[in-house]
Amino acid sequence: MKAHLITYGCQMNEYDTHLVQSQLVSFGAQIVDSVDEADFVLINTCAVRGKPVDKVRSVLGTLRKLKAERPLVIGMMGCLAQLEEGQQIARKFEVDVLLGPGSLLDIGKALESNERFWGLQFKDELHDHIPPPPVGKLQAHLTIMRGCDHHCTYCIVPTTRGPQVSRHPDQILRELDMQLAAGVQEVTLLGQNVNAYGVDGGAKLAGYPSFADLLRLVGRSGIQRIKFTTSHPMNFTEDVAAAMAETPAVCEFVHLPVQSGSNRVLRRMAREYTREEYLHHIANIRKHIPNAVLATDIIVGFPGETEADFEETLSLYDEVGYDSAYMFAYSARPGTPSYKHFEDLPREVKVERLTRLIAKQKDWSARKNAAHVGSIQEVLLRGDAFSEGFLEGHTRGNHPTVVPKVLGITGAGVHRVRINQATPHMMYGNLIDANGENLPEVPRFAPEAAALVSPLQMA
Numbered sequence: 001m002k003a004h005l006i007t008y009g010c011q012m013n014e015y016d017t018h019l020v021q022s023q024l025v026s027f028g029a030q031i032v033d034s035v036d037e038a039d040f041v042l043i044n045t046c047a048v049r050g051k052p053v054d055k056v057r058s059v060l061g062t063l064r065k066l067k068a069e070r071p072l073v074i075g076m077m078g079c080l081a082q083l084e085e086g087q088q089i090a091r092k093f094e095v096d097v098l099l100g101p102g103s104l105l106d107i108g109k110a111l112e113s114n115e116r117f118w119g120l121q122f123k124d125e126l127h128d129h130i131p132p133p134p135v136g137k138l139q140a141h142l143t144i145m146r147g148c149d150h151h152c153t154y155c156i157v158p159t160t161r162g163p164q165v166s167r168h169p170d171q172i173l174r175e176l177d178m179q180l181a182a183g184v185q186e187v188t189l190l191g192q193n194v195n196a197y198g199v200d201g202g203a204k205l206a207g208y209p210s211f212a213d214l215l216r217l218v219g220r221s222g223i224q225r226i227k228f229t230t231s232h233p234m235n236f237t238e239d240v241a242a243a244m245a246e247t248p249a250v251c252e253f254v255h256l257p258v259q260s261g262s263n264r265v266l267r268r269m270a271r272e273y274t275r276e277e278y279l280h281h282i283a284n285i286r287k288h289i290p291n292a293v294l295a296t297d298i299i300v301g302f303p304g305e306t307e308a309d310f311e312e313t314l315s316l317y318d319e320v321g322y323d324s325a326y327m328f329a330y331s332a333r334p335g336t337p338s339y340k341h342f343e344d345l346p347r348e349v350k351v352e353r354l355t356r357l358i359a360k361q362k363d364w365s366a367r368k369n370a371a372h373v374g375s376i377q378e379v380l381l382r383g384d385a386f387s388e389g390f391l392e393g394h395t396r397g398n399h400p401t402v403v404p405k406v407l408g409i410t411g412a413g414v415h416r417v418r419i420n421q422a423t424p425h426m427m428y429g430n431l432i433d434a435n436g437e438n439l440p441e442v443p444r445f446a447p448e449a450a451a452l453v454s455p456l457q458m459a
């Protein structure tokens with residue numbers, strides 16, 4: 001069998017795609033790079049907003065046409081698969097294999113089955129399963145928990161991914177050891193709310209460390225860099241900031257979604273913290289990690305958001321001074337409380353506010369990146385950049401960075417870089433030696449090609 005996988009959505013989905021892909025390989029499948037070469041196409045879906053759902057519909061439309069012309073098995077996994085909305089789409093587009101986020105290990109059974117196979121249960125076996133490490137990659141994801149116990153009124157995730165289940169620390173450390181042995185240098189610990197690790201359904205699990213202590217444990221493994229996402233402000237403790245500060249491998253990067261700067265909106269979102277509490281966490285982070293790089297998620301145009309509420313989001317952005325942000329116009333998702341109880345704002349209002357917020361983010365990212373010019377950063381280079389003669393990577397603070405190639409360095413690994421130019425989305429620098437001297441560059445024809453390098457999305 002030749003299988004092709006398409007992934008939409010978050011880093012958790014990337015991890016799950018890797019997990020299912022490795023299962024497929026263990027059953028003898030060959031992974032191919034395009035739909036044209038494949039006899040099994042599996043789409044890992046996202047249901048958090050309407051746009052990714054529309055994308056899935058459009059890809060499935062194309063696949064259904066192909067299926068009419070040649071033998072093709074169509075599969076759909078992930079959040080959308082778990083919803084009635086996704087199941088209707090699956091029926092319409094003749095999907096053969098449907099796997100919800102809790103049934104990924106049913107992929108083998110699904111392939112053995114000669115008929116349509118739908119797996120929609122949340123199965124415990126998934127939490128003990130350790131996928132093989134990624135091959136030839138310096139970065140890896142590591143899921144430390146699945147599901148979510150919060151009930152933010154706009155969010156479909158608790159429905160699609162079920163309640164929170166923390167993985168046992170032994171499984172996490174075993175998976176990490178395998179990643180280390182495979183050459184991984186940067187691991188990102190994943191969960192919808194990593195700060196609640198070890199406290200499932202409100203109950204502290206015996207034998208599980210707190211998230212802060214898990215960071216300390218992972219920090220002792222020998223891994224060079226540790227990142228984590230996502231943090232929910234309600235469960236953020238000062239001890240997490242302290243653990244970050246005292247564990248050298250933990251990068252000084254915190255992604256702390258705020259969603260809104262207005263207490264009225266935060267209440268309607270059921271976020272369970274106030275603007276003031278959020279800012280208190282930011283102050284604690286800065287107390288322990290003065291050079292912390294801060295990122296956030298913001299939803300604009302939540303039902304009932306007034307111009308004054310939105311201005312509070314803008315003022316909070318200025319008060320924190322984020323390095324980067326994921327910004328979304330509110331998308332009413334069937335099955336969420338806000339869809340049921342609140343009236344959606346007009347699209348033009350949401351688009352206009354999103355445009356203003358993006359302008360603010362660009363301004364802050366430009367200022368923040370410019371402040372790094374002249375500094376020395378530790379950059380994890382991944383390999384060739386879009387422009388010939390350049391390498392790309394990212395800093396401990398997740399800033400995409402591009403450097404000219406130097407003699408003797410192929411690109412993979414952590415290197416010291418002096419930053420000499422910055423845009424809102426990219427930093428440019430030179431590789432330097434232990435004395436701070438520029439390493440000799442590989443001669444190239446068009447040095448100005450640096451300006452053509454593709455903007456790399458922040459991880």
Ligand code: SAM
Binds near residue numbers: 049297
């Ligand atoms: N668990 C994380 C947290 O609580 O911050 C976030 C997980 S969610 C999958 C990723 C982001 O999608 C959220 O932080 C939120 O900004 C955005 N999001 C979720 N539901 C949304 C909706 N209905 N409309 C627009 N954005 C949404």
Ligand code: SF4
Binds near residue numbers: 148150152158192193
């Ligand atoms: Fe969704 Fe809120 Fe859970 Fe994050 S914490 S996944 S936004 S319900």
